[in-house]
Amino acid sequence: MTADGGGTETVAIASGQVTVCWRRSTRARRISMRIDARSGHVVLTLPPRGRREDALALLRSHSSWVAANLARVPQAPRWRDGGHILLDGRPHAIRHCPQARRGVWIEGDVVHVSGEVEFLVRRLTTFLREQARTRLGACLETLARETGLRPSRLTIRDTRSRWGSCTADGAIMLCWRLVMAPREVQHYVIAHELAHLRHMNHGPDFWMLVDRLTPHRRHAETWLRRDGAVLLRDMQE
Structure with missing residues (x-):
């Protein structure tokens, strides 16, 4: 120490x-x-x-x-050629393509990664962060439009203890690792944070609003308790 x-x-x-x-x-x-x-x-x-x-x-x-x-504590995911990576809760095979010059791209249920093998984990992490901003951002925009609850901004971060947060000025933060969870879980977390735009607490009115915004609360809470921890582990090669 x-x-x-x-x-x-x-x-x-x-x-x-x-x-x-x-x-x-x-x-x-x-x-x-x-x-x-x-x-x-x-x-x-x-x-x-x-x-x-x-x-x-x-x-x-x-x-x-x-x-x-x-x-x-679940075993840390191993991101390597022949392994798999989760996206929207679905496993995608990892295929290392050292001679390619396309960065990272998806074809069906296969994620292709170009470049040297020692950069594979870093490239996949960057790729998932970009996917999180696109996919989670789209879900947030859709739900905000449907409900009229509009955040002041969205930030994507790598947080250790929470999947999302909402500040008093209406800014919403989402953990990029959420993009690996099923879409129903993403929908619940985003609805949860949007509900905080109206209720900055976890009182009865807050939970009533959450249940109006998403039908996935019970399933998502169970999934996060059972499987969420593995998404928080540091990835290994």
């Missing part, structure tokens, strides 16, 4: 070796521990005067809990 409380290291506990990400927060009142579903690491957050020794004691005293929760 560095002087400011950050950094990553491997720590031995009773259940085996785990990767620990250290955080220090001025808002934290006590040491806390969680599993980061995106990286598969244990995150230990310390208050300003929290001690590393106490955090390690907390980690080691909960070895069984850590092992059980790490076992539930």
Whole structure:
């Protein structure tokens, strides 16, 4: 752990070796521990005067809990020639075309990637970000037009803890990884954020509006709880 409380290291506990990400927060009142579903690491957050020794004691005293929760973290997707990538919830085969000069393109259910193999993951990530802006943006525009709920702007980001957000000034943010989820799930998340343009809370009126905007709420919430974490994992070659 560095002087400011950050950094990553491997720590031995009773259940085996785990990767620990250290955080220090001025808002934290006590040491806390969680599993980061995106990286598969244990995150230990310390208050300003929290001690590393106490955090390690907390980690080691909960070895069984850590092992059980790490076992539930889905394996990171492997993006490589012959593997597959999700788009709108449908698997598309990845075909590496090193001699081509077309970037990334789709033919049927196959995503073709040109260039050197070491750039394959980066090119696919850029491609999906572009697809997210196009596809999620189109869904947002359609639903906004149908409902009269128009955001001030749309941004596409890579977020760790949320699929979307809406600010007080009407700006909507969507996570680019949402483009890998089924369209019904995309529709629900977008409807959820549009509903915040009228209700900046999660009260009964908000949920009534969400249910009027989309028929997919129950299915989408179940899908995100069951399968959403795998989309947050860092992609591997």
